[in-house]
Amino acid sequence: AQSVTQPDIHITVSEGASLELRCNYSYGATPYLFWYVQSPGQGLQLLLKYFSGDTLVQGIKGFEAEFKRSQSSFNLRKPSVHWSDAAEYFCAVGRRGSQGNLIFGKGTKLSVKP
Amino acid sequence: GAGVSQTPSNKVTEKGKYVELRCDPISGHTALYWYRQSLGQGPEFLIYFQGTGAADDSGLPNDRFFAVRPEGSVSTLKIQRTERGDSAVYLCASSLTLAGGREQFFGPGTRLTVL
Numbered sequence: 001a002q003s004v005t006q007p008d009i010h011i012t013v014s015e016g017a018s019l020e021l022r023c024n025y026s027y028g029a030t031p032y033l034f035w036y037v038q039s040p041g042q043g044l045q046l047l048l049k050y051f052s053g054d055t056l057v058q059g060i061k062g063f064e065a066e067f068k069r070s071q072s073s074f075n076l077r078k079p080s081v082h083w084s085d086a087a088e089y090f091c092a093v094g095r096r097g098s099q100g101n102l103i104f105g106k107g108t109k110l111s112v113k114p
Numbered sequence: 115g116a117g118v119s120q121t122p123s124n125k126v127t128e129k130g131k132y133v134e135l136r137c138d139p140i141s142g143h144t145a146l147y148w149y150r151q152s153l154g155q156g157p158e159f160l161i162y163f164q165g166t167g168a169a170d171d172s173g174l175p176n177d178r179f180f181a182v183r184p185e186g187s188v189s190t191l192k193i194q195r196t197e198r199g200d201s202a203v204y205l206c207a208s209s210l211t212l213a214g215g216r217e218q219f220f221g222p223g224t225r226l227t228v229l
Contacts, residue, residue, distance in 0.1 A: 043222045044205070090157070092161060
């Protein structure tokens with residue numbers, strides 16, 4: 001069965017520091033890969049997605065992610081974190097073909113200290 | 115344009131009662147999904163629709179849960195004989211088509227509390 005692992009439940013970084021959130025997946029083939037962000041009281045917002053091609057994907061708000069097939073990973077990065085980035089981040093996989101539902105990880109909560 | 119809307123935003127009910135949660139997808143989106151997010155967890159798939167028909171309901175936890183989308187737009191998630199374990203945020207999402215990889219746009223969710 002497909003699964004997504006986000007090994008870090010909670011991460012705290014200083015404002016201006018770099019950030020990397022880890023995501024590993026289990027899937028028989030290369031899935032579609034997504035990162036969503038959820039701020040308190042708000043819906044999930046898509047940050048970026050990987051379908052195929054270039055393994056380094058650029059997203060909104062200065063985020064990027066790199067797909068590494070050999071490690072079954074899709075880690076999210078940002079070179080300089082802003083206080084407004086404090087939120088919960090979810091990695092998700094989608095199966096190729098017509099089965100459109102997403103499988104989410106448990107999320108990583110990001111806190112930003114001044 | 116308008117995003118996905120869900121009503122009510124909060125619902126408090128008593129154990130054993132029946133509840134209905136409504137989702138209004140983005141206009142023109144044929145695919146609609148329901149997820150459930152328990153405290154400290156990521157969203158878990160419940161059911162999705164392509165048009166009016168349920169394409170996959172394998173995520174519904176038991177037969178107390180049912181969802182409809184009679185006209186291919188608005189959907190209602192129905193929970194009978196609610197239990198305390200049903201307390202969670204219920205998320206709805208829509209996408210242009212059901213094809214895997216299409217971006218899903220999420221609503222703000224309905225927080226259900228069963229006392």
